[in-house]
Amino acid sequence: MWRSDGVNYRMKASRYNVRVPAPGGGTLLFNAASAALAHLDPADEPVVARLLTGSPASNDAEAGLSTTLREEGFLVEDNADELAAQRADSRRARIGSRNFLLTVAPTLACNFACDYCFERTAAGPPMSEETERALLAFCRKRLAGAEDLLVNWFGGEPTLRLGTIERLNPALAEAAAGHGAEVRPGEIVTNGWLLDESVARRLAAAGIREAQVTLDGPEPIHDARRRLPDGRGTFARILRGIEESAGHLNVTIRVNLDRRNEASAPDLLETLDRRALLDRVGVYFAPVLDDNPSCGGLHGRCFGSAEFPEKLAALHERLFSEGRAQIAYPEVAGGSACGADTDLAFVVGPDGTLFKCWEDLSDPAVSVGSVHVEEPEPWQRRNAERFLAWDPFEKSGCRECEVLPLCMGGCPRRAIRLDLPDRGYCCAWKHNLGPMLVLRHRAEGGEEVTSAGPGR
Numbered sequence: 001m002w003r004s005d006g007v008n009y010r011m012k013a014s015r016y017n018v019r020v021p022a023p024g025g026g027t028l029l030f031n032a033a034s035a036a037l038a039h040l041d042p043a044d045e046p047v048v049a050r051l052l053t054g055s056p057a058s059n060d061a062e063a064g065l066s067t068t069l070r071e072e073g074f075l076v077e078d079n080a081d082e083l084a085a086q087r088a089d090s091r092r093a094r095i096g097s098r099n100f101l102l103t104v105a106p107t108l109a110c111n112f113a114c115d116y117c118f119e120r121t122a123a124g125p126p127m128s129e130e131t132e133r134a135l136l137a138f139c140r141k142r143l144a145g146a147e148d149l150l151v152n153w154f155g156g157e158p159t160l161r162l163g164t165i166e167r168l169n170p171a172l173a174e175a176a177a178g179h180g181a182e183v184r185p186g187e188i189v190t191n192g193w194l195l196d197e198s199v200a201r202r203l204a205a206a207g208i209r210e211a212q213v214t215l216d217g218p219e220p221i222h223d224a225r226r227r228l229p230d231g232r233g234t235f236a237r238i239l240r241g242i243e244e245s246a247g248h249l250n251v252t253i254r255v256n257l258d259r260r261n262e263a264s265a266p267d268l269l270e271t272l273d274r275r276a277l278l279d280r281v282g283v284y285f286a287p288v289l290d291d292n293p294s295c296g297g298l299h300g301r302c303f304g305s306a307e308f309p310e311k312l313a314a315l316h317e318r319l320f321s322e323g324r325a326q327i328a329y330p331e332v333a334g335g336s337a338c339g340a341d342t343d344l345a346f347v348v349g350p351d352g353t354l355f356k357c358w359e360d361l362s363d364p365a366v367s368v369g370s371v372h373v374e375e376p377e378p379w380q381r382r383n384a385e386r387f388l389a390w391d392p393f394e395k396s397g398c399r400e401c402e403v404l405p406l407c408m409g410g411c412p413r414r415a416i417r418l419d420l421p422d423r424g425y426c427c428a429w430k431h432n433l434g435p436m437l438v439l440r441h442r443a444e445g446g447e448e449v450t451s452a453g454p455g456r
């Protein structure tokens with residue numbers, strides 16, 4: 001090939017190319033750095049294999065194919081150091097980040113008694129107006145150097161403090177605008193008990209666009225897991241609230257899976273289909289993992305981190321066969337698996353205590369500061385430094401991994417706690433990328449084309 005400056009240069013295959021046998025013949029070629037996916041017809045495979053060795057095209061058709069492979073990231077310049085580029089992207093995304101990511105928990109109280117909840121300590125008082133003012137002051141200082149602001153609401157159950165949300169979310173947006181920072185649409189993570197059309201309208205008016213609501217299966221299964229403190233079930237009311245809210249918020253239904261309810265997931269989707277909700281909401285499946293404190297009383301019933309991706313692929317295969325598939329597609333991590341390992345990411349507890357991960361909200365010992373004080377305590381500074389110092393490029397397994405751009409070492413909190421010598425906390429794509437790409441290809445009709453995937 002020739003560059004625009006007239007210099008001849010050789011190409012080579014990207015180190016992030018992944019090959020998967022395609023159903024019906026041929027190969028699915030995926031690139032983890034660009035999220036591009038191609039279906040190679042058996043007749044084209046020898047040509048593509050030759051081009052990926054850096055051999056020049058022998059005719060116009062091959063030249064066109066070579067150009068496409070280069071544009072989609074399957075071919076890179078021979079002197080390209082892709083690992084160095086990924087490392088540079090990671091540093092830009094993490095250290096000195098200008099993306100302000102804020103998760104606010106206005107209360108740790110909850111109106112549910114779910115058997116796998118990781119927040120098991122006393123809730124304590126809700127966020128006071130004094131803490132609201134301190135939080136705004138804390139954010140204004142950091143917004144001065146931020147490009148954008150993303151505010152998510154968590155708990156406990158955040159809708160128990162709807163007034164706090166209605167005061168703080170617009171005030172934070174106004175502060176961001178005053179510093180020229182773009183306000184990205186925020187999300188609320190709610191159990192859905194108080195969510196109805198009125199609450200959805202109020203949340204939307206406050207600037208919240210997304211809502212994540214949990215349903216753990218059809219009614220009997222869900223009600224056995226996610227119930228009120230007096231034992232009453234919650235499914236029917238949550239489902240009604242989702243129906244009322246879907247016209248005002250972008251609702252995603254989260255299904256938390258362990259061994260007790262994994263077989264019932266298709267029945268839940270059948271219920272959603274009957275209620276004409278599958279075209280109005282998103283659905284995704286998440287594990288209750290055996291390395292999470294929430295599994296404390298459920299040992300033997302939770303999934304291992306490598307086991308769940310295989311279960312997930314099998315579940316999607318079943319759903320696809322039943323015509324109810326919403327098949328996830330890999331997204332490039334953009335240098336960081338999670339905002340927890342970036343400079344400008346904080347989780348704020350009801351008393352103003354700052355954390356890096358919302359799973360730590362019940363453990364002040366791992367806090368990283370407070371909105372009420374200018375400087376964190378030395379031990380809090382060390383807690384923050386553990387996240388900022390975490391580097392998947394120090395792990396040989398991560399450096400050599402062909403899906404590194406999708407994973408970036410996985411969950412930093414779990415990676416730090418596991419402290420494995422050769423890798424981080426591998427994401428699901430490490431274990432189920434092939435089967436999920438095949439399903440996605442089948443769901444889209446199996447076209448024999450080369451195209452960038454939705455994660456590009």
